[in-house]
Amino acid sequence: MYKKIFISLCVFMAFFAAFADAQDTDPNMGIIPAPVSLKKSPGEFVLSQETTLLADSIDNKAVVFLHDYLKNNANLKVKLQANTGSVTANSIVLTSKGADNLPAGGYTFTITPQQITITGKGAGLFYGVQSLIQLVPADKGAVAKLPCVQINDYPRFGYRGLMLDVSRHFFSVEFVKKYIDLMAAYKLNNFHWHLTDDQGWRIEIKKYPKLTQISSRRAQTVIGNYHDRTPQQFDNTPYGGYYTQDQIRDVVKYASDRYINIVPEIEMPGHSEAVLAAYPELSCDPSLTTYKVAETWGVFHNIYSPSDKTFSFLQDVLTEVMDLFPSKFIHVGGDEVPKDAWKKSEFCQKLIKKLGLKDDKSSSKEDKLQSYFIQRMEKFVNSKGRSIIGWDEILEGGLSPNATVMSWRGEAGGIAAAKQNHNVIMTPGSAGLYIDHAQGKENEPLSIGGNEPLTKIYSYNPTPAELSPDQQKYILGVQANLWTEYIPTENKVEYMILPRILALSEVAWTPVAGKNYTDFADVRLPGHLAWFDKNNFDYRVPAAIGGKDTIMFGTQLNVNLKSSVQGAKVYYTIDGYNPRETDIEYTIPMSYNVPADQYRELKTIVITPSGKRSQITRAIMYNKAPLPAINGNNTNKGLKYKLYTGEFNSVNDLNTAAVIDSGVTVTFSTAAFKKNIKGYGVIYTGIFRIDSDGVYGFSTASSNGSVLLVDDQPVVGNDGKHGVYDQGGAVPLLKGYHKITIKYFDATGNGNLKVFMTTPGKLKAEVTPDTMFN
Template structure:
């Protein structure tokens, strides 16, 4: 069937129809994310009102599905209830027309054509995915702001198709479990970003989340753990096969392929806890409570191989995806090396070392999947010991794994840490939730390029696409996952969909306010970190000088000092604010059109707050790295204090502290669970001699080997989750200094954390009752 066309008469539209490239950045671009491949604007517009109708031809199932999805989105976000009508003359109707067209001018898979003129809007595509994505773009055109009801859509011509066939998002459900409804909300958001692969991490040391009928203990035992410091309370959950089928069907309706990950040969502790006979030692460990790298591996005997093949049988029943992910990462080989049976197996097979044994193991899985018409994909460690011929590679340790695999002729997906690891924080802001402290900004993600310049054009054909990962060791609640994902998911979507030469960060930023409005309507708790205003104050002679800054420099910062909230007419920040103490400053960022880009941040500056340092503002010690921001308890789901820690060296720096008059130092801290599998790095943890039973905080002047300024014994009740306050006199030192805070707590007990460091002057001390 052919969609009737109503030609646009502008020179730019004519250029598009003739196949000439048009630079969308050179004109006002529509509020669509990801940006279409080709856009040309024209004079005029189409007025969409409650009287509008969406037309599809009878029997055009793909068009009907896309039309109903569009209608549902419009009801939820714009308040427009547009009927979907099937009629034989649909393609020649005015209004909104969605039509399958085998001769549509965009021939690429998932591509579509969208035309808008004064009489209506027409979406045509050669496949169902293209129609669906055309409908998503149409929805974005009809939601350019937060208003409800009628909307005017400018006339334009869009010819659009994706740059890559794999546009993915990985969610880790093994470390922390998400309810099926939460998974579906994420799938909806993926569809609205034109992402098409949901990589579902379902098994790991800390939990087996997938029901396997043949092996019920995998979920009866393997899906539950007992968190440290939380008594007998079990944590866990799993997805029944009925729930999985429902989620897969939900994803399929949104043109998303669900790729399951069943980790092997490492990250196997939860499975071995359920069935010790598939482990190496025969011992039954508990389901792990430790994040990181744990020692448990699957055995390599025929019984274990058959066990895993049986698991894969049920996995393939549930997931129709071409690819099945088998992990392959972080499998330390200690248990294999120590096992006489494993060593005998290696000798019998003629395998030279344990890396080659892992390659043999992965190839056994790859061959089994291939016999069933599937393809194996794994993390880039499967390159070690020789690449199994059947394997595709997901590169996470930077991009080199993808480069190496593509040169060898293997298909690759780029998913490198730290750039596309969305459990990394988006800023150093005090109100960022838990996660990894290797900050990955919105701009960093946007600039990511999947195809390395080191690859030839032929090798580059092996790059399937890009994927972001959301690991959930430190993301315990749905709002934290959403905060981590959005709007960085927009940046990823554009990097994976839009032609590289059409991507412009300033233009992307200009399209975000409309997306933020959509997020609010869809109930998505997105991060405003790129536009949040950071305030820093410096006290001088009873006054304070406050600097304001936002991560995204194009944002306009407006502020108030009179107790009101800033609005589009409030003063614009241009230079540091000087004010008498005390003063309360409120500030936020605005787009050029006056739209707020972030929620208002408010901070009071007085003598007490200026002598107090939030733990999130503390820095790493020299040669150290405060790598994590962790919650008070590992499985806490409600907002709670967070603590920046370095697992290898419990040490913090407070910089530029004015010590004139300071007589007492106060540290608010907590005992945190030391639930980290450090494997071969455990010996690198810094151990310090202590003088008291639980250790102490030692405070040194200027450097960590400088004069001792204070010593604060830590409380002996060192169970994870306990907070405390310790105080000590501060040796008399005038001037401004850096302070180094060292913890001498035993490294095999709870981890010490710092939430706040404060200094009391003699005056404030006398005033304290």
């Protein structure tokens, strides 16, 4: 019986550089996002100085882009000539002939030993060029050998977006162009430029010079995570910046040359503190002249008054904005609008009465006033031949007739809008699309919180199953958002978006059936990361492929690793110390026997040629017989708990803390503990029953530290201060009752805890104390 369940569990551990090594085994030849169809052929094309670039129009943007890239980045000064239609050996042909039946943004791409041919119109031709560039190896020498292939490709969604917030922190024109270059490389086509907010106005409006004189500068900035410091601390350093209209035009053209549309966002009616600092007459209480550009983060209660003066101001602003941006879409924000000022305003209440707005079950009269505000602005934008986008709060009080909804508070807003036949862009933070959140458990830079790893964003499907096929047609696409409250530097921007925007590109472009996370992360991504490393980008280094944080049971620890960055080295230890470059370099698979009643601990790290490091993974292999059942009964549901208070850094700190409460609970919800305590810890104890022998998996998803023990044996180690992180382990158990202990601490009062169990032959499922006993 023991042999049956006590199994040994193993630890499975140019523009883009050096993809050639993966091309023989990778069905997508290193290309990100994965093409719709790719068929390899025998042979190769030799790209050299003698190659000719033939094009229907030598001034075509895609043609110019490729010619400049080959000359400036690949040191290949190929000849550029107009395509006369005659077959020419050793040539690259870019043409629109035969592209009439391709989907929008689609292209075909063929490499034979004699010729490379890319067929597409407009953006489609440009995307074919991007795929070609990804096949050019960086270590080509005097020539580049490209494998023969036939690709048929087109995007899944027409809108593939990435947002950059430049209000909280300002970034130079040069860096914005670098951001756009990354988007273009991965076939993203809408740059959402968040230009205004409470903390700064970033666009020159000639009719209102005080927007750049006053609203673009704040006196100082809050230090660190403002939730964690009482009182708040500030840097006492003035901060500001804005883009001139000439700079805006320059960026718009730069993006257009890469087939990227820029969607400008001008926030209304909330997130307007910066404007009110310059023009207090637009507020709900014009008698106040003490408004200032916000110096901290969060939601502020000073918002625009829905007066004719405000509408005149915003129409003037948007007129200049629309003169600068040719985008069909103009983003008007509409999110996080506290209604306190409107409730207190005599003018607003008279307007509500005049408009006949009343409370109902679905919305308040103030919500309906916001709807009036947005709809009035929409009519103006529509009169200019444009359409508005707003965050999903614009649904409150009634949706504007032609508005597109950007669904960020989960998918509910997008689903509701699609069911009303409105266009939707999916961007839910709950799906990993808020890339200002952390990317892992430990050693992450300060962020707004949360945990949105690469796997989470990659697994997202923007078309909810709740929608019918006809309703799903209203999902225009998907977008990831980078808010910059905690991102003051360009390096940190790069770290937060890379490599997550590569996962975004595949969500937005590749058909669901063509996605494969293992191929994406383990085969194709390492080459792209190598290019980032070589070209001085900052990025998050993934853990070693095969490295894992877990607890397992078996007789042998198997070390089978691969670098997550091509050309980087993997180091590991089995002595409990953290690995570094002085430790064992992984070169070949290794096995370590684990004697009975002992354990072995494997730690791994990836160190890149530029010196960047991955997080350290920690896997423990215990050699223990299946844990025997204990005596128990199932009469008293729930787990016992003991509550502690204090400032904790580890669950071990609970051992010496004073108990302030105890009892029995049927939920892991800690809402009751949060009412009067900032930092606290809790230990849950009890028993649970299993109906068959087997290896059972457990995990805890917690914001801050948690550990789980079964029969006093550690199974989950998720300790330490961190954002929400799900970590697991497994343990062999015999049928019957077993003791369970869960220790958890919350350092901020904003954390939470969930516990999951995986029964042999079944999917992972959440468990709660009401399914256990005390």
